[in-house]
Amino acid sequence: MAGLTDLSLAAMRAGLKAKQFSARELVTAHVEAVEAARPLNAFLVETPDHALAAADAADGALARGEAGLLAGIPLGIKDLFCTKGVETTASSRILMGFVPTYESTVTAKLFAAGAAMLGKLNLDEFAMGSSNETSAYGPVISPWRAQGSTAKLVPGGSSGGSSAAVAARLCAAATGTDTGGSIRQPAAFTGIAGIKPTYGRCSRWGVIAFASSLDQAGVLARDVTDCALVLEAMAGYDPKDSTSLDVPVPHYAGGLTGSLKGKRIGIPKEYRVDGMDPVLEDLWQKGIDWARDAGAEIVEVSLPHTKEALPTYYVVAPAEASSNLARYDGVRYGLRVAPDGGSLSDMYAATRAAGFGAEVKRRIMIGTYVLSAGYYDAYYLKAQKVRALIAQDFARAFEACDLLLTPTAPTGAFELGAKTADPIAMFLNDVFTVPASLAGLPAMSIPAGLDGQGLPLGLQLIGRPLDEMGVLDAAFALESRAGFSAAPVRWW
Numbered sequence: 327m328a329g330l331t332d333l334s335l336a337a338m339r340a341g342l343k344a345k346q347f348s349a350r351e352l353v354t355a356h357v358e359a360v361e362a363a364r365p366l367n368a369f370l371v372e373t374p375d376h377a378l379a380a381a382d383a384a385d386g387a388l389a390r391g392e393a394g395l396l397a398g399i400p401l402g403i404k405d406l407f408c409t410k411g412v413e414t415t416a417s418s419r420i421l422m423g424f425v426p427t428y429e430s431t432v433t434a435k436l437f438a439a440g441a442a443m444l445g446k447l448n449l450d451e452f453a454m455g456s457s458n459e460t461s462a463y464g465p466v467i468s469p470w471r472a473q474g475s476t477a478k479l480v481p482g483g484s485s486g487g488s489s490a491a492v493a494a495r496l497c498a499a500a501t502g503t504d505t506g507g508s509i510r511q512p513a514a515f516t517g518i519a520g521i522k523p524t525y526g527r528c529s530r531w532g533v534i535a536f537a538s539s540l541d542q543a544g545v546l547a548r549d550v551t552d553c554a555l556v557l558e559a560m561a562g563y564d565p566k567d568s569t570s571l572d573v574p575v576p577h578y579a580g581g582l583t584g585s586l587k588g589k590r591i592g593i594p595k596e597y598r599v600d601g602m603d604p605v606l607e608d609l610w611q612k613g614i615d616w617a618r619d620a621g622a623e624i625v626e627v628s629l630p631h632t633k634e635a636l637p638t639y640y641v642v643a644p645a646e647a648s649s650n651l652a653r654y655d656g657v658r659y660g661l662r663v664a665p666d667g668g669s670l671s672d673m674y675a676a677t678r679a680a681g682f683g684a685e686v687k688r689r690i691m692i693g694t695y696v697l698s699a700g701y702y703d704a705y706y707l708k709a710q711k712v713r714a715l716i717a718q719d720f721a722r723a724f725e726a727c728d729l730l731l732t733p734t735a736p737t738g739a740f741e742l743g744a745k746t747a748d749p750i751a752m753f754l755n756d757v758f759t760v761p762a763s764l765a766g767l768p769a770m771s772i773p774a775g776l777d778g779q780g781l782p783l784g785l786q787l788i789g790r791p792l793d794e795m796g797v798l799d800a801a802f803a804l805e806s807r808a809g810f811s812a813a814p815v816r817w818w
């Protein structure tokens with residue numbers, strides 16, 4: 327049926343409930359869209375059988391009046407979430423052929439709510455990157471193109487398959503993970519919404535680890551309401567994750583008021599970085615005006631350690647990654663390269679040399695270095711101390727305001743290959759997203775406008791710990807005022 331893939335997730339729920347179409351029709355339309363969009367390379371594995379079985383179950387549940395929150399809703403799953411019986415590789419060669427025998431808590435919750443998984447989405451290898459170009463299975467191509475150009479653009483990263491798939495209308499929403507910006511930056515690059523909840527809000531159990539003290543699951547979707555619906559289904563306490571928070575999950579979609587009366591929105595002055603694109607600066611000012619129009623009081627705040635966030639992140643994250651990735655040794659999972667007549671160590675070395683890509687190797691080397699005797703105090707311990715100061719900055723700012731409003735990323739999407747030769751230029755993408763990650767705070771990006779080339783730009787809202795509701799509600803207020811309606815023109 328034509329038009330089904332253009333519906334928002336909320337509209338899909340309403341249509342299913344009103345019996346305007348069946349879950350099978352809805353899911354079939356998306357399965358076909360996924361097949362037709364292979365040039366984007368957004369999906370690593372397509373699981374139409376899984377999706378159609380879930381659709382039939384949803385049709386049954388809908389008929390009985392027992393439908394879950396996401397009954398029959400077609401979703402994409404970032405390939406960092408382990409899915410029982412479905413190959414899961416984290417976009418790495420080292421996990422090629424790995425088929426988990428268990429289901430991650432987040433995907434189990436989504437399936438229990440009735441969601442239909444269309445497949446596993448491409449990402450940067452082990453979620454390390456900002457452009458989805460470090461994937462061992464090739465880059466994801468953004469469905470967007472700059473005005474008057476056919477050059478291939480990046481969809482952001484690391485959740486680039488997720489952002490491309492949602493923006494291209496291949497799925498209603500997708501899971502993402504965000505360690506330093508991997509939900510928010512790709513959402514901004516592709517003109518969609520994305521929320522990273524508070525660290526501990528969603529279970530990490532069954533999510534392939536990158537940097538355990540920063541990794542957090544979340545959602546990318548067309549708009550704020552859709553993010554609220556999916557987040558509600560995936561969040562919640564899990565005794566299998568020792569950092570999971572045992573607090574009730576609010577009914578997010580029901581709490582969206584669109585009013586910011588009585589709220590103070592903080593504008594951190596350190597985020598006004600030199601050389602910021604004037605279009606972005608202008609958009610930020612518009613966001614401030616929209617917030618004021620919604621009833622908020624605007625206050626300037628200071629986050630003095632903002633400049634230190636990026637270097638701190640690029641010590642802490644690689645340190646944790648080097649330790650987490652030590653488990654990939656050719657013995658237990660995926661790839662094994664055993665040189666003839668070689669020793670066990672030869673097998674480890676050959677497997678890791680062949681299995682990891684350049685960016686992952688760079689992180690493992692940096693991480694091992696900053697954790698080694700003699701450098702631990704100078705780098706890792708120092709970074710941990712600065713991280714505490716960054717968290718303290720936010721705590722102080724939240725004495726003067728309820729939420730922070732900033733740009734999501736310093737630029738819009740760039741061309742494939744534009745930053746691959748310069749890791750620092752690539753790391754700079756994360757300058758506005760990394761601080762909230764280090765402090766474990768909930769943060770969200772919403773599409774707010776277009777840059778000079780007609781490409782999407784996002785605004786970011788950051789909230790107090792566990793105040794996803796406040797973040798979503800403020801985002802909802804800004805979203806209705808931004809009136810962002812641009813979508814990629816189909817070329818694939």
Ligand code: GLN
Nearest residue numbers: 453454455505506507508
């Ligand atoms: N771009 C950042 C990095 O490469 C963040 C990635 C993420 O959030 N997973 O580490």
